[in-house]
Amino acid sequence: MRGFGKYAIWVYSAIALTFLMIPIVYTIVFSFNDSRRTNIVWRGFTLDNWLNVCEAQGVCQAFANSILIGVVATILATTLGTMIAIALVRYRFRFRSATTLLLFLPMATPEVVLGAGLAAQFLQAGVPKGIGTIILAHTMFCISFVVVTVRARVASLDPALEEAGRDLYGSPRAVFWRITFPLLLPGIIAAALLSFALSFDDFIITNFNRGADVTFPSYVYTAAARGIPAEANVIASGVFLLAIVLVVVSQVSAAARRRRLAKAS
Amino acid sequence: MAFGAFATATTAAEPAARRKSPIALLLLLPGLFYLGLFFLVPLLSLVITSLQEPDPLIFGQYQNAFRWENYVTVLEQYWPQAVRSFGFAAVATLCALLIGFPLAYFIGITLRRWPLLQALALVLVIAPFFISFLLRTIAWKQIFSDEGPVVGFLQSLAILPPGVAITGSAFAVIFGLTYNFIPFMTLPIYTSLERLDLRYVEAGGDLYASPRSTFFRVTLPLAAPGIMSGTLLTFIPAAGDYINASREFLGSTDTAMIGNVIEANFLVLQNFPAAAALSLVLMAAILVLVSVYVKRSGTEDLL
Numbered sequence: 001m002r003g004f005g006k007y008a009i010w011v012y013s014a015i016a017l018t019f020l021m022i023p024i025v026y027t028i029v030f031s032f033n034d035s036r037r038t039n040i041v042w043r044g045f046t047l048d049n050w051l052n053v054c055e056a057q058g059v060c061q062a063f064a065n066s067i068l069i070g071v072v073a074t075i076l077a078t079t080l081g082t083m084i085a086i087a088l089v090r091y092r093f094r095f096r097s098a099t100t101l102l103l104f105l106p107m108a109t110p111e112v113v114l115g116a117g118l119a120a121q122f123l124q125a126g127v128p129k130g131i132g133t134i135i136l137a138h139t140m141f142c143i144s145f146v147v148v149t150v151r152a153r154v155a156s157l158d159p160a161l162e163e164a165g166r167d168l169y170g171s172p173r174a175v176f177w178r179i180t181f182p183l184l185l186p187g188i189i190a191a192a193l194l195s196f197a198l199s200f201d202d203f204i205i206t207n208f209n210r211g212a213d214v215t216f217p218s219y220v221y222t223a224a225a226r227g228i229p230a231e232a233n234v235i236a237s238g239v240f241l242l243a244i245v246l247v248v249v250s251q252v253s254a255a256a257r258r259r260r261l262a263k264a265s
Numbered sequence: 266m267a268f269g270a271f272a273t274a275t276t277a278a279e280p281a282a283r284r285k286s287p288i289a290l291l292l293l294l295p296g297l298f299y300l301g302l303f304f305l306v307p308l309l310s311l312v313i314t315s316l317q318e319p320d321p322l323i324f325g326q327y328q329n330a331f332r333w334e335n336y337v338t339v340l341e342q343y344w345p346q347a348v349r350s351f352g353f354a355a356v357a358t359l360c361a362l363l364i365g366f367p368l369a370y371f372i373g374i375t376l377r378r379w380p381l382l383q384a385l386a387l388v389l390v391i392a393p394f395f396i397s398f399l400l401r402t403i404a405w406k407q408i409f410s411d412e413g414p415v416v417g418f419l420q421s422l423a424i425l426p427p428g429v430a431i432t433g434s435a436f437a438v439i440f441g442l443t444y445n446f447i448p449f450m451t452l453p454i455y456t457s458l459e460r461l462d463l464r465y466v467e468a469g470g471d472l473y474a475s476p477r478s479t480f481f482r483v484t485l486p487l488a489a490p491g492i493m494s495g496t497l498l499t500f501i502p503a504a505g506d507y508i509n510a511s512r513e514f515l516g517s518t519d520t521a522m523i524g525n526v527i528e529a530n531f532l533v534l535q536n537f538p539a540a541a542a543l544s545l546v547l548m549a550a551i552l553v554l555v556s557v558y559v560k561r562s563g564t565e566d567l568l
Contacts, residue, residue, distance in 0.1 A: 009371050017386065019364075019444070023396075023408075026404040080296035087293045090289075108501055116311065117311045
């Protein structure tokens with residue numbers, strides 16, 4: 001029974017992981033499809049889609065909008081969220097439980113409610129919807145995720161390191177920028193990457209607040225009715241491959257660092 | 266990794282001494298003000314909008330009022346979609362748990378001896394996050410389409426009678442939801458299992474517990490925070506999702522969920538009060554379910 005169980009979990013997990021990969025592989029394969037108008041049936045291999053990505057109308061504009069929105073929302077959310085995370089771990093203040101509730105609720109609210117709420121607000125305030133309102137919306141839902149990510153890093157920080165800095169007559173500012181901030185940086189970078197990924201792939205909240213502006217996911221959604229061009233697959237595949245390379249490189253370098261540290265100690 | 270968002274802090278040790286300083290306010294206020302303005306005020310806007318009545322003079326405009334009947338109207342009209350949303354989300358959450366738990370156990374415990382394989386498996390679980398969620402769903406639609414490989418195969422085995430489509434069915438929508446949320450279920454469970462001290466499990470064996478009772482009385486309780494976070498991270502977005510159930514993706518008009526109705530009322534029919542009332546109904550229902558579910562932990566632990 002035990003031996004069988006051990007074998008079974010390998011098979012089960014291999015199937016589950018393969019299952020997770022199926023649509024990814026499908027999307028990448030169909031980015032090479034020699035499709036004319038609709039990219040549904042396999043018509044043969046071509047590199048044309050990759051070489052002329054912007055051929056499909058609007059797809060590159062949508063991609064550029066998504067990048068712009070993602071970058072601005074990430075900067076805003078990472079800054080605001082990191083500040084909150086530091087305050088939560090390091091300081092005592094009143095309304096702590098109200099604060100954590102306010103940070104928790106956006107993560108526990110379905111996106112369709114967040115999207116409709118912001119859209120109702122912009123409607124009542126007479127704010128025209130567009131890239132600006134999308135950025136405002138994305139920043140909002142990214143903040144909580146930044147707080148969660150950075151907070152863990154702040155909590156794991158050894159206070160002795162900062163004390164050492166103060167003992168050596170470092171000014172509070174110098175201690176923060178030369179000790180605290182560099183130590184927090186990996187957490188802040190992780191939070192920023194997460195924010196960007198959340199923003200880049202968000203569809204539901206965006207759809208309620210985009211007006212006439214198009215992001216990459218909203219482009220795909222609109223195109224779904226008449227057939228998604230292979231160029232959209234090219235962009236998604238490109239982003240995917242880039243992200244995977246980044247993740248693998250960071251994993252490998254983290255493993256190498258661990259090994260170095262293990263050797264040194 | 267923050268995808269374990271809800272699970273991370275449960276065991277994170279907090280430094281004992283928290284100082285009291287005005288700096289705290291400077292750090293907190295900008296972000297909290299932002300959330301107030303773009304999270305709380307929008308909820309208030311939803312409340313106001315949900316009670317509006319049609320403007321008697323201008324067609325398609327609404328004016329502020331206290332029309333509580335809006336709630337009755339939308340519930341009467343859309344209760345099947347609301348019930349379906351929670352049903353689909355519950356089934357998808359269960360399926361994701363059945364797939365995600367063994368997978369998380371495999372990565373977090375079985376693969377401990379092979380760190381490289383473990384890292385690779387983890388990358389595979391996260392990989393779906395890096396490719397457009399809409400394109401992944403479209404991929405399933407095309408795989409399940411009438412000309413696709415699955416329908417042909419099932420028909421050749423006479424499991425699926427000719428003329429019956431998979432896309433547009435409740436099965437397809439639940440399948441899509443399950444697929445989309447497996448990583449959200451797997452990662453938090455992995456986070457709690459990865460930290461699990463195997464000596465506890467050994468102790469169970471040393472005390473003559475069968476592997477089965479060790480699993481149910483040691484491993485499972487230690488994985489509970491992860492299971493809870495994973496369930497929430499799956500159930501909440503699944504209940505509000507409208508991509509999988511949408512006609513252009515895996516659903517049909519017969520599978521419409523509450524998200525589809527909210528979207529249609531807000532963006533197509535421009536019946537803002539109905540959309541707002543439905544949004545608040547959805548949010549209230551989820552908050553009630555979630556607070557019953559997390560009764561024993563509390564938000565400080567969850568965050």
